Amino acid sequence: GDSVTQMEGPVTLSEEAFLTINCTYTATGYPSLFWYVQYPGEGLQLLLKATKADDKGSNKGFEATYRKETTSFHLEKGSVQVSDSAVYFCALRSNYQLIWGAGTKLIIKP
Amino acid sequence: DSGVTQTPKHLITATGQRVTLRCSPRSGDLSVYWYQQSLDQGLQFLIQYYNGEERAKGNILERFSAQQFPDLHSELNLSSLELGDSALYFCASSVGGGGSRAFSEAFFGQGTRLTVV
Numbered sequence: 001g002d003s004v005t006q007m008e009g010p011v012t013l014s015e016e017a018f019l020t021i022n023c024t025y026t027a028t029g030y031p032s033l034f035w036y037v038q039y040p041g042e043g044l045q046l047l048l049k050a051t052k053a054d055d056k057g058s059n060k061g062f063e064a065t066y067r068k069e070t071t072s073f074h075l076e077k078g079s080v081q082v083s084d085s086a087v088y089f090c091a092l093r094s095n096y097q098l099i100w101g102a103g104t105k106l107i108i109k110p
Numbered sequence: 111d112s113g114v115t116q117t118p119k120h121l122i123t124a125t126g127q128r129v130t131l132r133c134s135p136r137s138g139d140l141s142v143y144w145y146q147q148s149l150d151q152g153l154q155f156l157i158q159y160y161n162g163e164e165r166a167k168g169n170i171l172e173r174f175s176a177q178q179f180p181d182l183h184s185e186l187n188l189s190s191l192e193l194g195d196s197a198l199y200f201c202a203s204s205v206g207g208g209g210s211r212a213f214s215e216a217f218f219g220q221g222t223r224l225t226v227v
Contacts, residue, residue, distance in 0.1 A: 034215065043112060043200055043218035044153075089153065097143065097166045098216060102152045 006101035023090035116219035128189040135203030142184040148197035
């Protein structure tokens with residue numbers, strides 16, 4: 001079945017560092033791909049999405065490109081801030097539901 | 111504020127008991143999804159309803175059941191509770207139901223934290 005694999009956390013970075021969180025997927029066809037973020041004590045919220053190959057989703061300085069050839073959707077940000085500390089989930093749409101990665105906890109130190 | 115409302119925010123109950131979690135979706139959203147988030151299992155999809163009908167089922171135990179009412183709010187019933195059921199339960203809603211219908215994103219509530227003692 002369809003699945004999503006994310007890099008394990010926690011990922012700890014210093015403020016202004018470059019961020020990459022890897023996400024790869026297994027799916028039939030070309031599913032829509034999503035990154036959700038969960039800040040401490042809150043629900044998940046959509047960070048960005050891409051609906052077809054080579055699409056780039058971007059929001060709040062974060063970017064991810066839908067790479068069909070490598071079945072990947074890695075999340076990147078050029079300069080992270082302390083306020084980016086959260087858990088990040090990669091997901092794909094499969095029929096009527098979202099298939100989720102395990103989540104990657106990101107810790108940004110000042 | 112996502113527009114999805116979950117009540118209660120916190121719930122503490124004893125093993126063997128039954129509880130009901132409530133979710134009001136965003137205005138206009140026809141789909142409701144229930145998820146369980148625990149430390150060891152991560153985010154698990156439980157069940158989805160679309161316009162009152164069950165659309166998809168995930169890792170939902172037989173002790174758990176859900177329904178979506180005509181006004182589109184949904185309830186998740188958890189019975190014969192065990193210590194391992196302690197988790198954060200999220201509800202999400204979306205405009206479409208997936209498949210051939212439009213699906214842009216799911217909006218999540220803030221969750222109900224269930225503690226079974």
